Amino acid sequence: MVTFTLRVFQICLVSYVIHQIIQFEHKPETFIETGCLNDEDRYWLWYSAIVIGCFLTLFYSVIGALIEVAIFKISGRGTPTETEKRRHLVPICKCYMVPMLFVRTLGFIFLIVSLTVTNRFCKCAYHNSTREGDTEEEFLSACPTNDLRTTAIILIFTMACDVLFPFITLVTVTKQKIRKIYRRIRPRRDRSIEDVQRSWQTTCKRLCECSALMTCYMFGGQKLTAGSYADVAIALADFLDDEGSLDIVTSDIAAALICLVNIQKQKQIDCKHQLLQQGGLFAKDRKLADRLWKQFISSDTSHRGHTRKSGSAASKKETLDMKMVGDVESGGQEDPLNISQGKMKAKDYGDEMGSSISSLSRPTDADLRKILTNKDAMQSISYRLIHEHSHVSFEPTMASVLSPRNSFDCFALGEGSRYCAVALASYSWMMYLWTKKCTGCCELTASSHPRCCRSDENLIGDDICGWKKATVLKTLQIDESNLLYANFCNDVGVNPYFIVKDDEWKTIVLTIRGTLSFEDMISDVTLTPKPLDEIGEKYGFDGRGEFCHSGFLAGACWIYDDLKRHRILDEALEAHSDFGLRIIGHSLGAGVAAMLGRMLRQQYPNLYCLCFSPPGCVFSERTAKESKDYVCSYVLHNDIVPRLSYESLVNFRNDLIEMIARIKCPKHKVFDANFRPWNEKAVLSLPETLLYSKADIPATKFYNEFERFKLRQSERQQERGGQQSKMSAPGKIMHMVRTSARLDNVPCSCMLSCMKCIVCCGFSPVTKKYKVRWIDSKDLSEIYISPTMMADHFPYNIAHALDIAAESYGAADRATTMYRDGDGCNLEGAKMVR
Known part of the structure; x- marks a missing residue:
């Protein structure tokens, strides 16, 4: 489409140039009289060269436009895997590549020479005519106008692009x-897996070097060596290398993504419909039905009658509400976060409350339908994406919605809102300038002190202008004495962090920065699980048979050693014995914080970690479950990073390639369907028109190669020691669901309806529509495709969502009050005592 538009544009330009040349009044005698030409024949030879160049350009533009139309028509035949129906593209492309490139080059040479000669002759004529006293009008009538020259220059520029890229x-x-x-003459040996890894290593090295150079090393990269890419090359070779057998282009991936999004939506709608059917999933899983019914009655009666209850009745009602909040992990009726707020026993409720619970445990089909038609009640249902035996489906699970009457819910939300701003400050001056585009540079310059003007042994790795330190102080609005220590050094396995003192909440906060540099990206991709056996023995926890992400473990070990070397944390907690300890981080920093908390917990048993948008591959399952005692994770809507693990990426890769094989229509029909309104009826009917069912996938050459590719990947995995351990996100997980259907309410992003994509552009429209709930790490085990999956990971967006959610729950003020009254951390089960 782009090249066809270029052809049409060239036709318009060259037609205008030819028209002006034909209409031009030729005066060769002017150039002869001024001595710029010896005879009239040279003038007409020059004129002929211009005309030939213009007509050559017109010829290849018209032929090129026709060829573009033919390519467009033929490329729309057949499915992505039916290459035989597009076999005529090969001779057409060869014709377009060689003969037409020769014609384009000739036309370009004729026009560039003609324009150069024209400018030289006209300059000569103008200089001699003014010297001999001729008028300027006589000169202008003999030379082309400025408009014609400008048009010719634009035409030559388009031709230069049209010649360079095909060449x-x-x-x-x-x-x-x-x-x-x-290779046919002299066959080479087969490429081994080591050769493939070296190839990937070289590619990654060159890509990072070029990117670092183009960004003036603003995002690091100067410390990376060839060895830094070794683990990345192994991961990419294992994950992507197909030995050149799979013929996949970018448009195939785009079409497969559209189909995959539709399939995920269809499965979710089917799951909801099964809940509504007689004898559906609720009939098969009565435990799920009972929990949903109790939670619905609890929330419904609390909205209608909470204000009318008083005295002991109100106390009993609140106790009943707390009792009926379902535990998303265990499926029982206990407090979902093990909160100890006094001894709540069933005998204290009275016979009336006991009978209420027993009556709620047997909902009828009519009762369940009442729930499923209630919009607020449906927010309690979480549709978990599962992947079993190459089949993608959804299953309904109960999500415990946060309650404004639950002390831990309010405290966790308020604390997350407060300390996410601290995590935001760790992203240095770049994030500060992002949030304050107009005045940020001036504010930081006024608040900073150059490195030569200060000497501070507790400040390491700041830039020469002192902007990193100034960013922390300006963002948090704290005094310099509250910044106890900062180490901004960055390398692979070396994460910048700082320690601040929060006097109001009596907390020492250790903040670890997330991914910002190329070194951080290498740490992210170094996802090979590392055993925790020796680490557990060294730091006093049971790590036998457990694993941690290699990059996060390396970063945690480096910070631990740095803390022990400078003893800042020990001295701060000794000087403030009544202060608590919080370790926080976003993205990469969240994974490092969770591991560092595990290492320090033997020494500081009351520490707590706040992980914002943690990756989904931090700990193996048992360690992740144990981390619920000291970690709280915050995830915004469809954020992709908490869903990323080796297993989820492999499933996503296989689903994507399989989706290409399942497409049974030309790709342009898939793209056309993407621009249509997607109501429920359209979503359910679309796969039938676009895709083969799994059982009817044709045995094409592409699909056979895909099956061999999966077999090779499995064999490589076995050679490296069997299947990788199943990894998951750490701690209890608070999920903030955006309930507004309007995607333009997404902070810091806007929805381009024509492209169906999210572009971060700095806009921050206010939205107050978030449903906050506790979920299990299994709810994040698979990648869910969404337009906001990248924007939801942006640190500013999650901070904005936490502020809005905390305000709607009144959590920030309540958490502050709890801290001041000494009850803020008195949550026995969560180990949050100061």
Whole structure:
């Protein structure tokens, strides 16, 4: 489409140039009289060269437009895997590449020479005519106008692009052809897995070096060596290398993504419909039905009658509400977060409350339908994406919605809102300038002190202008004495962090920065699980048979050693014995914080970790479950990072490739369907028109190669020591669900309806529509495709969502009051005592 538009534009330009040349009043005698030309024949030769160049350009533009139309028509035949129906593209592309490139080059040469000669002759004529006293009007009538020259320059520029890029493509294709001929003459040995890894290592190294150079090393990269990419190369080779057997292009991936989104939506709608049917999932899982019914009655009666209850009745009602909140992990009726707020026993409720509970445990089908038609009640249901035996489906699970009457709920939400701003400050001056685009630079310059003007042994790795330290102080609005220590050094396995003192909440806060540099990206991708056996023995916890993400473990070990080296944390907690300890981080920093908390917990048993948007591959399952005692994670809506693990990425890769094989129509029909309104009826009917069912996938060459590719990947996995341990996100997980259907309410992003994508553009419209609930890590075990999955990971967005949610629950003020009254951390089960 782009090249066709370019052809039409060139036709318009060259038509205008030809028209002006034909209408132009030629005066060769002017150039002869001024001595710029010896005879009239040279003038007409020059004129002929211009005309030939213009007509050559017009010829290849018209032919090129027709070829573009033919390519568009033929490329729309067949499915992505039916290459035979598009076999005529090869001769057309060869014709377009070689003969037409020759014509384009000729036209370009004629026009560039003609324009150069024209400018030289006109300058000569103008100089001589003014010297001999001729008028300027006589000169202008003999030379082309400025408009014509400008048009010719634009035309030549488009032709230069039109010649350069096809020429590069031709050279690349020719180079590949020569290699194939050479291999036939002299076959080389088969590539081993080590060769593939070295190739990926070289590619990653060059890509990072070029990116770092283009960004002036603003995002690091200067410390990376060839060895830094070794683990990344192994992961990429194991995950992506297909030995050149799979023929996949970008448009195939785009079409498969559209189909995958539709399939996920369809499965979710089917799951909801099964709940509504007689004898549906609720009939098969009465435990789920009982829990949903009790939670619905609890929330419904609390909205209608909470204000009318007083005295002991109100106390009993609140106790009953607390009792009926379902535990999302265990499925029981206990407090979902093990909160100890006094001894709540069933005998204290009285016979009336006991009979209420027993009556709530047997809902009828009519009762369940009442729930499923209630919008607020449906927020309690979480649709968990599951992947079993290459089949994707959803299953309904109960999510415990946060209660404004639950002390821990309010405290956890308020604390998350307060300390997410601290995590935001760790992203240095870049995030500060993002949030304050107009005045940020001036504010930081006024507040900072150059490195040569200060000497502070507790400040390491700040830039020469002192902006990193100034960012922390300006963002948090704290005094310099409250910044106890900061180490901004950054490398692979070396994460910047700082320690601040929160006098109001009596807390020492250790904050670890998330992914910002190329070194951080290498740490992220170094996802091979590392055993915790020796680490557990060293730091006093049971790590036998457990694993942690290699990059997070390396970062935690480095911070631990740095803390012991400078003893800042020990001295701060000794000087403030009544202060608590919080370890917080976002993204990469969240994973490092969870592991660091595990290492320090033997020494500081009352520490607590707040992990904002943690990756989904921090701990193996048992360690992740144990971390619920000291970790609280915060996830915003469809954030993709908490759903990322090796297993989820493998499932997503296989689903994507399989979706390409399942498409049974031309790709342009898939793209057309993406621009139509997606109501429930359209979503349910679309797969039938676009996709084969799993049982009817044709045995094409592509699908057979895909099956062999999966077999090779499985064999490589076995060679590296069997299947990887199943990893998950740490701690209790608070999930903030955006209930507004309007995607333009997403902070810091806007929805381009024509492209169906999210673009972070700095806008922050206010939205107050978040439903906050506790979920299990299994709810984040698979990747869910959404337009906001990248924007939801942006640290500013999660901070904004936490502020809005905390305000709607009144959590921030309540948490502050709890801290001041000495009850803020008195949550026995969560181990949050100061």
